[in-house]
Amino acid sequence: MEFAFYLSAAVAILATIGVVTGLNPVHALLNLIVSLIAIAMVFFSLGAPFAGILEIIVYAGAIMVLFVFVVMMLNLGEVVVAQERAWLKPGVWVWPSIMAGVLLGLLIVTLLVDSTGFGISGETQTPQEVGALLFGPYLLAVELAAFLLLAALVTATHVGRDEKRDDGRGEGVK
Numbered sequence: 437m438e439f440a441f442y443l444s445a446a447v448a449i450l451a452t453i454g455v456v457t458g459l460n461p462v463h464a465l466l467n468l469i470v471s472l473i474a475i476a477m478v479f480f481s482l483g484a485p486f487a488g489i490l491e492i493i494v495y496a497g498a499i500m501v502l503f504v505f506v507v508m509m510l511n512l513g514e515v516v517v518a519q520e521r522a523w524l525k526p527g528v529w530v531w532p533s534i535m536a537g538v539l540l541g542l543l544i545v546t547l548l549v550d551s552t553g554f555g556i557s558g559e560t561q562t563p564q565e566v567g568a569l570l571f572g573p574y575l576l577a578v579e580l581a582a583f584l585l586l587a588a589l590v591t592a593t594h595v596g597r598d599e600k601r602d603d604g605r606g607e608g609v610k
Contacts, residue, residue, distance in 0.1 A: 459517045472495045
């Protein structure tokens with residue numbers, strides 16, 4: 437299982453680099469889906485199948501379908517590719533690289549320190565415990581997240597609407 441962990445982690449890192457450096461939004465989304473599935477495989481290799489299944493269903497499934505829908509609806513073209521090229525200049529990478537280095541150092545220290553310090557405790561939760569938390573004290577947060585996703589969908593529909601083909605009554609101009 438250790439080989440599966442490291443292979444999945446490498447795929448996740450490479451796919452995430454593809455997300456950040458990709459110029460085409462659709463290709464970046466496809467890389468993000470691969471990254472999320474690789475992270476689910478990391479959960480499976482660690483012996484947390486419930487977390488892996490939640491990763492696939494919630495992130496790689498529902499949220500990514502929403503992202504793909506929004507990108508298709510906005511009909512992004514060559515203008516976005518030119519904008520991405522302008523954003524990906526070398527000076528832009530300095531601060532995110534420093535922050536990624538800090539996070540990598542924290543991860544290495546966390547993995548090397550025993551569980552009595554601030555390392556990973558290794559306690560797992562059953563699906564019943566997760567459900568009791570989501571529909572117990574965190575119910576308001578779950579409902580607010582659902583409203584936030586709904587607002588994002590409505591906003592994307594409004595932004596992506598083609599003004600010249602819409603006459604205001606919901607009927608296209610012929």
